[in-house]
Each structure stands twice: as structure tokens, then as C-alpha cells.
Amino acid sequence: MKKLVILGAGTAGTMMLNKLYKELDRDEWELTIVDQYKTHYYQPGFLFIPFGIYKKQDVVKPKYDFFPAGVNVIFSPIDKIVGEENKVLLEDGQVLNYDFLIIATGTQTRPSETEGLKDKLWYKDIFDFYTIEGAVALHKKFKDWEGGNLVMCIPELPYKCPVAPIEFVCLAEAYFAERGMRDKVNISYVTLMSGAFTKPVASKVLGDLLEEKNIKVIPDFYLSHVDNDAKKIVSYDEHEIPFDILTIVPVNMGSDMIERSGLGDDMNYVKTDKFTLQSEQFENIFVLGDAANIPTSKAGSVAHFAAEILMENLLAAMEGRALPAKFDGHANCYIETGHGKGALIDFNYETEPLPGTFPLPGIGPFGLLKNTKMNHYGKILFRWIYWHILLKGKELPIEADMTMAGKKRM
């Protein structure tokens, strides 16, 4: 039997396992998936928890629910990959040999990377919403908060789900308006980028949207440290912003296991060919999702589109053929903007997010870079799609390659 091992059973790894299970001859291939945790989180749902829209039980399911029968499942931390010997060493002492390896170990938040962040105000006045613990703690804080300065800070790139902080401030705006205390809350959006978003057209549209909502955008702020006593954030060029509640995207990094394996860049992301998704170091190692250092969003939609490309390339590699498929960096993100509306962006390595309609040119039903009710329904429907279609590796009626149809050049 030939062996295929997947490291990481999050969105990317689980999705790929289900696709491979359908595609590969199971008399020929033995499939193994490894993860250290048993719970699968619907991470896009974390954003809604601080506002009481979702509860913890809405975003968790056992990982076992999504593994097909006859697959080896191992719950253990990973020590390292020995690429030269086609081996994975697990912390529990097991050694896994592989013919092909897929790394899908994702990205994690590292609050300890920023001075003063994980200190005495952590989960008292300082929160992340990228972990279930942070999101739940923030919900408790918001419930009886009487107002003040709410500061959303993005201190480093890249980070998971680049639109989430924009959605967060929009949802906060709507939440405090509904509670009749919007006038008691100053919301600011502090970012190391030069605007609300990286790409120019979307940055302008989203920046205007935030301004309309009276959310102050403070660009080019590169966070040095958090002053817990004075309750302010301080940049490297010594600008200071006071906060009553600080919500932050902690520095994101790939798994330490990647560093131990000698496969990563300085942020522990696996050096990966951005078109073929193959490791730059080993021909029989491929990378899917946030774990890769490819220059696109760290988001489930990217992993979903990339999974189709990976499947084609993996099948070719297994048969010794040249890799046929090229990933274009396609990302597709719903942006929840509060008050029952949402926006949608669709982009890739080359084309920045543009206005238009999606997925059908001229029809939609979704509006690109537009704030509509229909886009909000798309986001709400997505949780069902995630659990029932996406993770199970079933097809969605959206092409892996981005299309210009329905988009307007600016």
C-alpha cells in the first residue's frame, strides 16, 4: 500500500481528505490524517460571538463527524517532518512514513510576540476574536460595558481572514447603535496598512464605508507595545492611542513544527510554489491553506479553491506526470457590514477586488464591493454550506479560477 499523510485536520486538511477519499483507489492508497485537537471550529462564526449572534455551541463539532470511514486518524502533536527520509515524527513517539505528504497545519495567533499584550489586561480589557476563548470573553465584556474607546488594531501581516477586522468594527457599530449607546462609543480601526484594506479599489470603498459609519481609520500605525498601566497602544514612531477596550489581531505565525522541520520562512509558513502548491524543497510534499507562504489571503475560501488545483497536481505527481494546474490565488470573501447587510469581494494574485455582480454577470444575486442585504444572507447561509458541503469536499458551483465576467475594471 502506498501512503498519503495529511498533517492538520482543520478546514483545508479535512476538505482535502474527503476529496482524496473519493478520488483515490483505496486498495492502493492508505490515507492518514493527524491533528492534535479533537474539536472542529467553524472559525468564520467566531466574529459573531462577541455580539451574541452566535453562541459557542453554534461553532463547534467533533472532528470525527467529518472523517470518512476507513481513514487512519491520529490525535497527537507533531514533532517534525523529515523530508529527506519521507517521515513524520509524532510527539507520542510514532513514526509515519509517507509517499506523499500534505501540510495543512494552518496559522496560529501569537499574542506573546507583542510586548505587553498578554499581560494583566488580557481578556479583561484586551481581546482577540480569533480564538473561541477570546470571542467568548469579549461577549461577556460587551454585555455590561458602558462605553468609551473601542480600538481595533491590526499589528502585523499576514493574518487570517483579512476582512474580519473590518467586519468586526461594522458589527460593533450596529451592536452599540441597537443598544442605544452608539454616542457613548468611539470606534477606531488602527492598521499598519496605508488604508482600510491592501488593494486600492477595495481600500477606498471599504474606507468610505467605515467613514460613513463614523469609524475612524488610523493607517500606517505599526504597533510597538501595549502600555497596560496607561491603557494605550504605542507605535514604533511613538504615536499613542488610548483604549478602554482593545480588540487585536495578534501576530499570526505558522506552526513551530514547520520551523523544527526546516521548511518555513521567518514566520514559519512553508515555502511553497504559489502556482503548483508544491513545497519548494521536496517534490512529494504539497501545502494547502494558511500554512503556505503564498501571497494570497489566509482564508477558507482560498483553501477551497486551492484544493481543486492541488487535487489535479497531486494526481499528476502520483503518476509521475508534470504538474498541470496553476493556482491563481483566488479568494472570495463575504464582508458582514452590520444592520443586516453585507459586501462581497472576489480577487486573485493579479486582479484586485472590483465592483460588479457574482457569480452570474449582470445578475448576481450577489453584488461585488456593494453593501446589500443579499450579501448578508450569503454570509448567513455559508455556515450551513461549510458544515454540509465544503468540509465534506463536495463541489460548489463556483470555479476555482477567478473570472473577470461580471466585474468592472476601474
Added chain:
Amino acid sequence: MEVKTIAGVQVNVSDDGYLEDMDQWNEDIAREIAKELNIELTDKHFEVLNYLRQKTKEGETLTIRKVGKSGVVDIKGLYKLFPKGPLKFSSKIAGIPKPTSCV
């Protein structure tokens, strides 16, 4: 893209004034771009510029964090050398493309 004369040399620059071809760069060009940004270049500046150029040649994507960990200069020092634009201004002066943030 347009052609601009900097320090007596014709170079191709982007809409934002970044050199299109890093091989057209020389130290006089660097000094003149720096002057427009009100920066007087010292040896320390050139040490950073050469690091940026070397990493760009090697195909690496630069971030403030990476420069801060390079051993050439720390982040605070980088801000002191290139106030208001630690990576944007230094890249412009180093003759390499405008830093893009990939998200």
C-alpha cells in the same frame, strides 16, 4: 510608467515614483530620491538599502518585521532612519518596487 531623470540618469519609474528596474539604481540616485523625502543618507542608511536590495534580488518579500530581525537595524532604528515610511521610503530610495502587503 514614465521616464524620469534622477541624478543625471534616465530611469523608468512607476506612478508612485519607484524605480521599475533595480539595476538602473546607483548611490547618487538614492541620495537624490532621499533628498525629495527630506532624508540625508548616512552609511547606516546605505547598509539598510543594500540589505533591502540583496533580499529583493533573492526574491524575498520584505516586511518591517523581517528588516527588524535582520541584524542590520532594529525596528525603532529603521523608523529613525526613514521617518514616516520605514519600508515605503527605504524601498523607494533603494530602487526596489513598492512594498505590497499580501492579504
